[in-house]
Amino acid sequence: MLRFAPSPTGDMHIGNLRVAILNFIVAKQRNERFIIRIEDTDRERNIEGKDKEILAILDRFGITYDDVVYQSKNLSFHQNFAYKLLDEGKAFACFCTAEELEQERQKAKEEKRPYRYSGKCENITLQEASQRGEPFVVRIKKPDERLCFEDKIKGDLCFDPFEVDSFVILRADGRATYNFACAIDDMLYDITLVIRGEDHLSNTPKQIHVRKLLGYDKEIAYAHLPIILNEAGKKMSKREKASSVKWLLDEGFLPQAIANYLILLGNKTPKEVFTLDEAIEWFDLADISKSPAKFDIEKLRFINRAHLKALPKEELAKLLNVDEKYADLAKLYLEEASTLKELKEKIDRVLQCDRDFGEFEEEAFILKNIILDIDIPEDFDAFKKILMERSGLKGKKFFKPLRLLLTGAPSGPEMQDIYNAMKNSIKEVVSCSS
Incomplete structure (x- = not known):
């Protein structure tokens, strides 16, 4: 039998989560029972409800166990x-x-x-x-x-x-x-x-x-x-935000990406991006380095982006709390966003009605009326041609207000890609913009 034995005295540290994940993997590999043992004998330091929070986090990470016992x-x-x-x-x-x-x-x-x-x-x-x-x-x-x-x-x-x-x-x-x-x-x-x-x-x-x-x-x-070091090469303190599993989840890092990164940390793996189930197939304690591993938030962002890209459309839309028809657009923004939190900010900006057109307010108003009046074509070039001919706008006075009208932002992915991702919802987005 294997065990994960956390103390209910504070937020779960990524080092503790790493221990839980590896115990879970090895228990699966050895076909042995795996228990959670809450080490709650230090009554003065125990925090009410932290045991339930620990179990909830394990559930989010897909870490199943046979029993929960209290020391x-x-x-x-x-x-x-x-x-x-x-x-x-x-x-x-x-x-x-x-x-x-x-x-x-x-x-x-x-x-x-x-x-x-x-x-x-x-x-x-x-x-x-x-x-x-x-x-x-x-x-x-x-x-x-x-x-x-x-x-x-x-x-x-x-x-x-x-x-x-x-x-x-x-x-x-x-x-x-x-x-x-x-x-x-x-x-x-x-x-x-x-x-x-x-x-x-x-x-x-x-x-x-x-x-x-x-x-x-x-x-x-x-x-x-081995211990996990911070970017300065010192032991990662509980006071550092990125050491808290709760903080990482709140920031929009996916559980599967965090697990992927923690298994990767100081380890020899056959590939960089993988699932927990895949890790169970090949994980070996002997491949873990004896030396401390440095936590790299940028590497975690890279891993997280890869897992976001791999999500089915319906699951991504659910996580972002938007209609599934915006999932393709969300995936497009993964070129510049690496967490759910960042991605939601991008999509929310597209979907919000309030727009700041700045010096292009008149041009945006003209383009909006034309868009609402035409049948949206399949091809972006055809869409662009219609708008230019009917508005008489071109260059910066055409593309800047059009981008602001469609996305609410002055810059972002290629307009053709944006169009392809949202052509079925363009009228809905544009109609509420003001």
Whole structure:
């Protein structure tokens, strides 16, 4: 089984979506179950409704799943396993106060060394802890040897006991910490492969350590995806607009194009533009680069334009909320627009009745009356000839007002192409222009 485990603490980041997409693809390839595990144990940071928003986004991207589970529902399992480790002497009760720990951290900082727990409470027995009658956290005992595993992207990795440390697994209020809850839940749901971002790399040995101490002997494979960099070459922050999936969708990027781009990012693919179903046929984790990938909004625009061009007319018209007869015109504007938002602005300008003709108001009025009075021919040259003969206009005084009359804009695609795309609706457009 594979899982995508988001926290309902903010907008979905493109890095998280990338993780969800790749887990979905590999689950399909391996014919394994795929679940969404909402990691909601951090009550202070949870935002009401974000879990539903995450699921709605996954639905928009066509990412199907077998079940949705909430980590908080497994609290009793987390506590029972923590006390099992306590009982077996593999974990210990820690009574160190926040002030004491902060002093240790400051000392480590002054001595320019990484902070690690001092081991002060490591020899307190469970019986002694119970007799004290004071609240305590539960810490796991650090490993005695290096922890090694093979990462499907990064290769063989090893971590010293110092890097794992005696970390807290159960808070004083009885809630599990992230690493402990994650390790237990991966056991409970029989997870076989964890695909996640490399920001979780330091968590992996801790989670392996938990399972080893609990005697869990099933192997869980790992693949840690390199981080996504911004255009400046730094880690893409959640504060950057383009990092938000919601922002990209609101800007008019299609879900299928965003998915295409995220699969393409730092990956060797047989082609640049493809669907999710196509990616399932050939995707291989081994093709993903070990190096960070730079997010390029212009490349995403290129991919998005290709997907917009490939949309059936009725679907494009529905997305733009216009009659299907304007779909050909919309496709024409894809030479200069690359998102739904930009495309809708172009089409809305064509369809709006209010026109600014500037110095060509008189010429536009003449042409409008002629257009409404004639039978619209199939050929643009014939249309142009009729208008010129009846209006006596030519050159700039003919083409400028005609373009403004038909499109509402002073520039754009070739007039012949515009005519071919909208000749069946020209009278409708022109009749309301003023």
